[in-house]
Amino acid sequence: MQEVRFRVFRYDPDKDGRRSYQTYTVPTFKGMTVLQGLLHIKEKIDPTLSIRFSCRMATCGSCGMMINGLPRLACYTLIEELKTRTITVEPLRNFPIIKDLVTDFEEFFTKHRWVKPYLIRLDTYEQEKSNVSYRQSDEELEHYIQFAYCIKCGLCYAACPVTATDKEFLGPQALAQAYRYYADSRDEGGVDRLRPLAEGSRLLRCHFAGSCSKVCPKGVDPALAIQLLRREVLLRT
Amino acid sequence: MSRLSIALKTWLIPVRYGLERWSYTLQRVSGVAIILFFVMHIAETGNVVGGPTVWTIPPYEYARQVWNETKEFLANPIFDIGLVLLAFMIFFHTFNGIRLTLVHFGVLLEKPKRPEYPYHPGSMSKAQRALFWLSIVLATAAIIYSLDVFFKVLQI
Numbered sequence: 001m002q003e004v005r006f007r008v009f010r011y012d013p014d015k016d017g018r019r020s021y022q023t024y025t026v027p028t029f030k031g032m033t034v035l036q037g038l039l040h041i042k043e044k045i046d047p048t049l050s051i052r053f054s055c056r057m058a059t060c061g062s063c064g065m066m067i068n069g070l071p072r073l074a075c076y077t078l079i080e081e082l083k084t085r086t087i088t089v090e091p092l093r094n095f096p097i098i099k100d101l102v103t104d105f106e107e108f109f110t111k112h113r114w115v116k117p118y119l120i121r122l123d124t125y126e127q128e129k130s131n132v133s134y135r136q137s138d139e140e141l142e143h144y145i146q147f148a149y150c151i152k153c154g155l156c157y158a159a160c161p162v163t164a165t166d167k168e169f170l171g172p173q174a175l176a177q178a179y180r181y182y183a184d185s186r187d188e189g190g191v192d193r194l195r196p197l198a199e200g201s202r203l204l205r206c207h208f209a210g211s212c213s214k215v216c217p218k219g220v221d222p223a224l225a226i227q228l229l230r231r232e233v234l235l236r237t
Numbered sequence: 238m239s240r241l242s243i244a245l246k247t248w249l250i251p252v253r254y255g256l257e258r259w260s261y262t263l264q265r266v267s268g269v270a271i272i273l274f275f276v277m278h279i280a281e282t283g284n285v286v287g288g289p290t291v292w293t294i295p296p297y298e299y300a301r302q303v304w305n306e307t308k309e310f311l312a313n314p315i316f317d318i319g320l321v322l323l324a325f326m327i328f329f330h331t332f333n334g335i336r337l338t339l340v341h342f343g344v345l346l347e348k349p350k351r352p353e354y355p356y357h358p359g360s361m362s363k364a365q366r367a368l369f370w371l372s373i374v375l376a377t378a379a380i381i382y383s384l385d386v387f388f389k390v391l392q393i
Binding site: 069070142143144145146147149159161164165183207208209210211213214215216218219220221223224225227228230231234235 | 240243244246247248253254255256257258260261264265337340341342343346347348349350351352353354356357358359360361
């Protein structure tokens with residue numbers, strides 16, 4: 001059985017609050033993921049290590065972290081695909097750190113809620129107590145279905161160089177969801193969805209670095225959604 | 238980490254994130270460099286007419302003396318290399334700026350599609366990437382031309 005070294009970021013605000021790295025040696029097997037390596041550390045070597053995970057199958061989006069400098073899902077990253085003897089694991093960038101590899105998603109979800117990630121209907125009764133179904137063609141579905149695959153793992157938010165320095169910028173995840181609902185034929189938000197986005201650097205600060213789409217584990221392509229949203233904002237508001 | 242160090246890190250280290258991140262870094266660095274050049278250029282040429290007292294026209298002899306001193310100061314290979322690099326940056330920034338403007342209007346990008354593994358983001362289309370490389374080629378041509386102007390390398 002081969003071994004790999006895990007260089008893990010450690011931070012505990014309730015202890016000394018120092019940020020440091022701790023190295024662990026973990027035995028590996030074929031098909032082993034980074035999450036399995038971290039769980040081995042937690043179960044067999046150091047139970048004080050804090051990580052967040054749930055489904056172990058790239059569906060819940062809980063185990064996002066920086067793995068060898070790139071935002072990835074730990075459950076979706078095979079150790080052998082990294083092709084290194086030492087794996088550096090750090091918390092996601094652009095998120096406040098709670099403890100070790102666990103980050104605070106409060107700001108991320110606040111921005112997500114800000115774009116109204118739900119269908120808007122002009123009829124207020126229908127909006128609150130709708131019991132009707134809406135017809136939609138395959139072609140209409142194609143306009144937004146790609147962006148509906150988002151699992152809110154935060155990898156795009158961690159990769160974005162604009163989010164790193166401008167907190168007013170809503171970030172790739174929220175903006176992709178803004179376009180996802182704007183492009184939905186069942187939504188009646190229309191220009192009212194666009195106007196708030198046109199202000200300040202909420203949307204227009206995106207410089208198309210494309211890093212969000214590069215790291216998305218579900219093929220959502222937030223960079224595409226943002227450019228399509230920006231076109232609508234520039235032409236319709 | 239301070240805001241400045243985060244900004245510098247995200248601007249200046251584009252590795253691992255692909256071509257578009259390199260474009261982002263080059264566009265920002267070249268933009269800042271061009272602005273710095275403009276400031277220095279105006280300050281330097283302003284000296285010829287008396288610097289901040291530009292609105293009081295200096296005597297002819299004074300202007301001629303300062304002009305000659307400025308030219309002498311600038312007749313230095315270090316400044317020539319700086320102008321060669323600037324030629325690259327101006328050409329790259331201009332043509333990549335056109336590419337970015339088109340991309341911001343959704344031109345050159347593919348249409349949304351159902352994500353199927355292995356994922357290929359429609360934002361990383363061949364068309365917009367071709368324009369990036371065209372910007373690089375034109376900027377490189379500008380470097381070659383300006384090298385010849387300053388150092389008579391090719392004798393074009």
